[in-house]
Amino acid sequence: MNSAEFRKAAHSAIDEIVDYYDTIQDRRVVSNVEPGYLRKLLPSGPPEEGEQWADIQKDIEAKIMPGLTHWQSPNFMAFFPSNATYPSMLGELYSAAFHAPAFNWLCSPAITELETVVLDWLARILYLPDCFLSEGEGGGVIQGSASEAIVTVMVAARERYLTAACENLEGKEKEDKRTQTMGRLVALGSEQSHSGTAKAAIITGVRYRSMPCRLQDDLALTGHQLRAALEQCASEGLEPFYLTTTLGTTATCAIDRFDEIRAVVDSIQSLEKIWIHVDAAYAGAALVCEEYAHLTKDFVAFDSFEMNMHKWLLTNFDAGCLFVRKRKDLTSALSITPSYLQNPFSDKGLVTDYRDWQIPLGRRFRALKIWFVLRTYGINGLKAHIRNHIQLGESFARWVRQREDLFRILTPPAFALTVFTLALPAHTDSWLPNGDTNVKVNEGLVTADYLPETSTDQLERANALTKTVYERINAAGGIFLTSSVVEGVYAIRVVSGSERTDEVHLRKAFDILVKTTKEMFRKR
């Protein structure tokens, strides 16, 4: 493909993408292809001779499009949003063109330097404490995802802890102490922490233990639960070295009690410090609004903070933004410099080599899209985007509350997310799922906190009803939602975070929920 062919192909691709975005709300939001659909449509191997772009492009609409789930559709209210925006796409385009695998500064200095600058910009507009800025001992780095960031900081936490534990030891004694300590290390999270923490513990070879959260605490991790877990670990001879706290949990957008956690950790006097990470993957975007700035005040006592611009902050995946208080903690753990990576700039310590802040060696020029997004929207544009969704979420929660005959809010709506269940009708005996008697209910503990008057049998029935409504709605494909099982309660999550979602789409979603729920019930 020469330059003239590329210019023509790319202009055609741009036109197709604009058409796609302009009509996205008319497409079925969640794909309904059968598993294996695509292999049937494609040849068994690549062609011997090259093909023309026009022939390749035709296959996009014909073969790829049916298998896409449209995350940018205003009818997408599942998981968390994963925004893709026009200025961010321009960033991806230039990034592809200017590509260098940027494992060190000299690879392409602008790639490293722009990343440092825009992450400092971001730290400031998120009201993070100054300790996370690159100008001091901290700094930000773009990671692929929140889970990758957790693996990265968990390795740094483990090495910091083991180094402290083995201080003043040498040789065999040191080696034995390291092995013994390694066997006792435990990473902590709450039951509501994202699964990325449990997975990171597997990857880094340590134990993982999760702490219970209670509906009466709005599913937040409290100081009380943390202290209990630390005491339990001590009694078993385990050594907690790392803790994930969460600002906006995946299931319900709960906020851990940072002040209480800080107080507990501060009360521990030990050389071997517990690394505290704040996972704000989704809700961290809301920190651009000053009304949330109070949430960051305790972070000054924590070691790392991560939010994904690629969720709710208008930037294409991947743009995981990890900030650490001491960059030396990362580089001490992860730096390996063979001769082919040595160069005068790195050797003199004049520059940042981000390969030592991450798991992979190479990296893409992801700072460009962040730069384009921050400049295109401006601080006020970002705030307006977040506040609009917060307001939409509040409207939705209000509508749910107004139909207490059908629905029950499970946890406080937050960050545009509403989590609710079907309400059990007053005379449950007279209502049955409409023919779906084989609905399986996910198992879980029944807590006394939810529906204290509810028996196990009633809860199972309610769970079955909620699950059936949820599955019918997704099968119909007008909107796309996700569910969660929270403390044994099966709940539906509705979150509005797509740039194209407005009140009319949420109203439509609500109407679908009401209609499907009503259809579920029939008199015996």
Place this chain on the structure above:
Amino acid sequence: MNSAEFRKAAHSAIDEIVDYYDTIQDRRVVSNVEPGYLRKLLPSGPPEEGEQWADIQKDIEAKIMPGLTHWQSPNFMAFFPSNATYPSMLGELYSAAFHAPAFNWLCSPAITELETVVLDWLARILYLPDCFLSEGEGGGVIQGSASEAIVTVMVAARERYLTAACENLEGKEKEDKRTQTMGRLVALGSEQSHSGTAKAAIITGVRYRSMPCRLQDDLALTGHQLRAALEQCASEGLEPFYLTTTLGTTATCAIDRFDEIRAVVDSIQSLEKIWIHVDAAYAGAALVCEEYAHLTKDFVAFDSFEMNMHKWLLTNFDAGCLFVRKRKDLTSALSITPSYLQNPFSDKGLVTDYRDWQIPLGRRFRALKIWFVLRTYGINGLKAHIRNHIQLGESFARWVRQREDLFRILTPPAFALTVFTLALPAHTDSWLPNGDTNVKVNEGLVTADYLPETSTDQLERANALTKTVYERINAAGGIFLTSSVVEGVYAIRVVSGSERTDEVHLRKAFDILVKTTKEMFRKR
């Protein structure tokens, strides 16, 4: 930015990118900005109000471009190539537009299915054994980089080994056995393995040991060295569970002796199998040519294979292609499924959820660019690209050999890479570095294999000369090279892998080398 604004902005961006590529050879290949140049050019934060694209775009040429090192320049002969091509850029563009964080099949089925299909295509055109195809028990997955792939398979290897070691044990006994075994695990590589293996061992919490390679074996890992390492580990009570072998080492493109390694591993009778990984990050691309197919015959006995299409196979970073013989080894180690990720398709095992084949949760739609590249070039186009560079590399090596008064080839030229040093002139006493008496030589072992007649003093002098020539050439900026220290010998690496490099560029590079080398010497 609305659709009309985006169309205009994107067309303008495309035009700028085409201009960039059409004139790339006229730009200074390696950036010569000073560390910190960019922060001085940028404001201290993002604007309050959004800016227009025209204003943002202006800053690309003015502020970003000076800090870029141009990896697609035909004058780039450093590291390994990292190809970016037009069809691949189109893949990145659509990927950005169709974005879904594709952590499971339902997220956007086409993303998973296209990945499975194109990686099967790739496995076949690389002449990999059938066990790596998804149709059996194996399959391919796109990873961010070769180092990320090594971490991924090392976790799978560790868990497979520990599971076997703890078989039939329960409770405390199992836990103790696991902890003890974990403390004895050692990952193996050769001294020529990429640093990614040592880093993966840090990340996964195990020991790492590298085996020596000898110049007389062309720096390949041999069966003899492997057996010696295994015996040494056994004598120390260590348990090797993982080995990186390499097809095309970073420093010199050496090829490990796969047949000997296979024989050694086959001779070990143990429940706890050593996982053998083949790192073919760069040179794996050459396997598209049937003349290299014999290299893959022993892979049938190995566990995983990785090559990066984003190095030499015309695809934008990232496109690390990892193939495993048993996908169950990956998913058993890495699968965690919380309720918010459950769905009927995954639960029934009908589909592939690539999140369980990798470290991060989310992922980009990277299969698109691979699909576009394979179709645009066709199998014959890919072969022609590789063979052209192989031939260029052979020409370059021939020129180097013809100037034995100036240069000495260090290791057999392979895969378009030539590694050489300056030759010590016959009467070394009469030649001295031209004023660079403070050149520091990297320390390393002097081997008897290289220049057996050379004394330590002579080697240091030769190293200093080679390093000075290397640094002067990079400082001048006409071409960009890298160096390596191999068994104590400082060497220059020249590799031609950019799509735009042809004989005239390599000839220019050679002339620069000759001229700079001659200038280095002066009579006392």
